[in-house]
Amino acid sequence: MSRIDAVIFDIGNVLIEWQPENFYDRVIGPERRRAFFDATDMHTHHLEIDRGASLPGMIGDLIPRYPEWERELRMWNDNWNDLAQPAIPHSVRLLEALKRNGVTVFTLTNFGHDNFPISQQAFPFLTLFDREYVSGRLKLIKPDPEIYEHVEQDCGIAPDRLLFTDDRDDNIASAAARGWQVHHFTGPQGWADRLVAEGLLSEEDAK
Structure with a gap:
């Protein structure tokens, strides 16, 4: 037994x-993906989701901080099942x-x-x-x-x-x-x- x-x-x-970089590489290309992750440090922000924050709420808070990355930020929520797969x-x-x-x-x-x-x-x-x-x-x-x-x-x-x-x-x-x-x-x-x-x-x- x-x-x-x-x-x-x-x-x-x-x-x-769980490799969200792969999704962004396909959609926006590796060069812009690297710039996006470098500018926003998304993995660190995502820890707040794991700690209990709202995903849509976090994205809403980040957009005013990084307005030039609004499209990419929205994808983190709107395309969740494309990121986590x-x-x-x-x-x-x-x-x-x-x-x-x-x-x-x-x-x-x-x-x-x-x-x-x-x-x-x-x-x-x-x-x-x-x-x-x-x-x-x-x-x-x-x-x-x-x-x-x-x-x-x-x-x-x-x-x-x-x-x-x-x-x-x-x-x-x-x-x-x-x-x-x-x-x-x-x-x-x-x-x-x-x-x-x-x-x-x-x-x-x-x-």
Whole structure:
């Protein structure tokens, strides 16, 4: 029997790609995209969405500060599902296989409270989790230890019986410091191998 009672997925760059530069490169070209990101520091602003701010509200606040980038700023909200995509198919298959096997599956994700449902509409597999720990709803963000403590208290599962995968070293380190089992996600095959090793999936299920 597996020593894991729940598997916890990050979402960005684990189940769906989060590389918004790719969208802007296609739409406005790499040179203007670089200028846009340099001028506005959008990744830093987006952290406020992950912390609970409104995405449309943030864009509305930024437009007067960067009026020359109004079109590009509006795209961050209006084209959300073009920025946060595509799905990572093997990872999705692993999530679905865990569910079929009756494994409890959560998500712990840095994601805005109003754009997470938009992504769920585009990618229905994001509705499969038994519990959703979304930073924008909780107003807590990885790698803050408080968000991991919240998960523990909410689900009632001992830390050493949680298996968490994330693509960021700092997020993994915070979970490991609390005693969680962790897997640094660098690609779906490594994650598949870990799930098989834990006895959660067969090799056939993990393909």
